[in-house]
Amino acid sequence: MHESRLDGSKIAVIGSGISGLAAAWALSKKYQVTVFESNNYLGGHANTAVCSHEGERFVTDTGFIVFNDRNYPHLNMLFDHLKVPIENSNMSFSASFPQRDLEYSGGDLRGLFAQKRNLLRPYFWRMLIDIARFYRKSEEYMRRDLDNVSIGQLLTLQRITAPRF
């Protein structure tokens, strides 16, 4: 952006996600910025939901949750500059389907088979085989430098369909 072109200009930023807010914040030091947001809250996908259950209050980040030093240099700088507090986190995954009485978590065998009956569920085994195949094959595709292939396309290529729980 050429500053001379922007001097005295009014700038409209559409959207108050992290991109819009960061751009608006940076530009607002010099220019008159107006942020337009169609939602009734700021932040876009970066959102924290507060709910209560049986008298207990739960605070859950529904969108942006984790980042790391290696892949987020600019976001790190922004957080440092704004003194945004951060906490260490470990990435984990778990799923619960109460209507099917099915639960599992990723990471290790204990989590996958926390419900012993998962050992006897053919569709569960099929899902695990599909996941292993997906990882194996996807690495192969990445080595072939297929940068523009979406996850959906990779799934179709490997004929992987959603498990029928």
Ligand SMILES: Cc1cc2nc3c(=O)[nH]c(=O)nc-3n(C[C@H](O)[C@H](O)[C@H](O)COP(=O)(O)OP(=O)(O)OC[C@H]3O[C@@H](n4cnc5c(N)ncnc54)[C@H](O)[C@@H]3O)c2cc1C
């Ligand atoms: C469930 C979930 C978990 C995620 N977890 C992570 C994570 O752990 N780590 C990570 O790095 N990323 C994560 N992401 C991705 C990350 O949240 C997004 O990449 C990032 O927040 C996108 O920011 P953005 O500003 O580009 O867009 P958005 O956050 O989508 O913001 C766009 C904003 O523009 C507004 N808007 C759109 N059109 C208009 C219009 N015409 N007029 C006015 N306003 C408009 C929208 O309402 C929205 O507020 C997650 C995303 C989701 C959905």
